[in-house]
Amino acid sequence: MPRPRRTLISIEDTPYYHCCSRVVRRAFLCGDDKYTGKNYDHRRGWVEEQLLKLTEAFAIDVAAYAVMSNHLHVVLYIDLDTVNSWSDRKVVEQWHKLFNGTALTQKFVKGEVIEECMVAQLKQLIATYRSRLSDLSWFMRCLNEPIARQANIEDNCTGHFWEGRFKSQALLDEAAVLACMAYVELNPIRAKMANTPEKSNFTSIKLRIEAALKGEQPKSLLPFIGNERVNQPKGIAFSLKDYLILVDETGRVIRDDKRGAISSSAETILNRLNIPSTNWVKIVTEFGHLFHGPVGTLQELNRYCEHLSKRRRHFSNSCQFMQGS
Template structure:
């Protein structure tokens, strides 16, 4: 039986989660389907555009994403401070960007005075919407359902487009976060869809590289730290240049027709994370196979399970992979 989503999310332990959705059977999300002879590349833009829209609505930041032929990956960060800081009016304005709301919510946003007996009803609705706007399940629902409807309409069919549920895993520390982000960003290279990160269309790493050339960071993605004085909770706790160098060098190594090596600068970053060179390559190529559940040390997994009131530490054997070797 599938684990309820509420038993997989522990904000007390981590705001970061890796989510993956796959299409059913022979269905193609995007790319060329040799079975049907059709090309679905245009659907990548559907997903990318909707992702960017949802990032501007939810109190959830996008750390990384990759849109593949029959599945998609996103690394998300729940921004609980932002959603709690929103006023009641801001919550409704955000909600109305995706959903119609009702007469009561629209009257409140427009500044109308409400009848006393309607106030409690309104407050109840606002509390529900505030909770949903920082809920990964609602984020993925608002991403997957519109794409499924458009794809089914285009294919002139009905029924499931995605597998039953999206998969999610908690990233319990900075090492797990950086490793998972690199794994997601290098998906197109491992699948021989691109030769370099900058050629990996519809990925977060391509957006970051394009913005870096302009001396910027993408507004639609969670930014990397630029100085120690910045708010750690609002940034990915690594240098952007160090990350891009590590991803580029790793991509060259896992491409069999290219020569590459991890530089001393990138080795320093791996040393900070207590990951050896060989184990790093193993993690980047087999992350999805090595980790079926939460990613982190045994100590972090123990705390995570305690906070979710789990009797057993499932996936504890996977902890050895993150810092082994």
Template sequence: MPKARKTIVSVQDTPFYHCVSRCVRRAFLCGIDRYTGVNYEHRRKWVESRLLELAEVFAIDVCAYAVMTNHLHVVLRIDAELVKAWSGEEVITQWHKLFSGSLLSQRFVKGDKLNQWEKKLLEIQVVEYRHRLSDISWFMRALNEPVARMANKEDGCKGRFWEGRFKSQALLDEAAILSCMAYVDLNPIRAQIAKTPEQSDFTSIKRRIKAALNNEQPEELLPFVGNERLNMPNGLTFSVEDYLVLVEETGCCIREDKCGSIKQSLHILERLNLPTKNWLKLCNEFGKLFKGAAGNLQSLSTYCERLKRCRRQGAANAKRWFETKNAIG
């Protein structure tokens, strides 16, 4: 039986989550339908544009994404400190970028004078909006609903376009976050719809590579900020150069028609202390290995205890594939 989101999301344990949305009724998110010959490739742009737009509104960062033929992968990070720092006016402004809000919030934005009762009611609404702006369910809802409406209109039909609920899994440690990001970024290569990461259209890895050529990082994605240090900016605590090389070399190993190897001295794998074979397994089969939360056994146990779960789903794979070199030796 599906679990309520509040029993899955635990920001105390991790702000990182991998979400997947799939189409129903053999519907095409994008690509070419081989039965009808209709090309739905333009829908990729719908999804990517909406996804990056939402990253500017919600207190949620996009770490990685891949728009596939009939499903969407996205790795998100909840920025709890950012949403707390927003003033009531900023919360309303952000909310109105996507939704009409209430009559009270509209009056407030126009500068109308509110009485005491109306101010208290507006404060309650601000609390709700603040919560929603850092809620993954609201983020995915704001992403999926407009795409479904446009697709249904284009297909001339009604009913569900997406499955009833999107899949969400917590990423509990650095190894889980990086391997899941690489798994998402390499989706087009595994599906054989792209030969290299830079040719993977409508993916985060192509966007990162394009920016890296200009010695920049894409503003729409959570940046890599290097190793941990004092006064560290928000971002992923790895080098963007190391990550791009790691994804490229991992892609070479995944492709059967290409020979490649991952250097043992690569900085990220050294820091994660993961054997190369484990890394390749995780990047190639992450979605099969972990149906729920992913991370090492200790982080998975802590996560389950905090959420009062009796069963640690995926414990065997967590122990086997997130096991460190030292533990193996």
């Protein structure tokens, strides 16, 4: 029986989560429909556009994503520090990027005087908005609902477009985050939708590569910031160059038409994560089969389960691959 989302999210343990949504109908409604002969790839563009738009409103960053034919993957970073630093006006302005709000909040952002009897109600609304702007379920709701409505209008039908609930799993340490990101970004290659990462449409890896060619990083994605250091900015504490090499070499290993080994240049990350290269390849190629719950070392998994009062450690055997011998 599915557990309530609140029992799966523990910001105390990790701000990183992998989410997946799948369409519920028989056809590949985001790609080629073999029953009608129609192509629906433009809907993948809808998903990508909406996903990156949400990062402008939510205090949630996108670390990686891939929009596939009949499902999508996204790795998200919940930024509590940012949402808690926002002023009340900033919170309302961010919420109004998504929804109209109420007459009271509209009045507040215009700088009009709020009657004393309405102040308590306003504060309650702001507290609710602040909570929702860092809430994983609200983020996925704002991603999936508009796409479902657009698709139903296009198909001239009603009913569910996505499965009832999106799936989420906690990524408990650096190794889990990078392994999941690589797994997500190599999805199109495993599905033979692309031959190389830079040709993988509707993925974060393509955006990162295109920006890297200009010496930049995409503003809509959580950046790589290099090695950990004092007073470092928000981001993933690894080199973007090393990560791109790691993804490329891992992709070469798992492609049917390529045989090779992870290069020594990519070992810089694996050494820091203390994961044998054979374990790394197994994790990335079989991530979806190995893990259906939280991902991390056994130590991180135990800590996470204790915080959420989870008695059973599901998939603890798979978590052994996340650490060296």
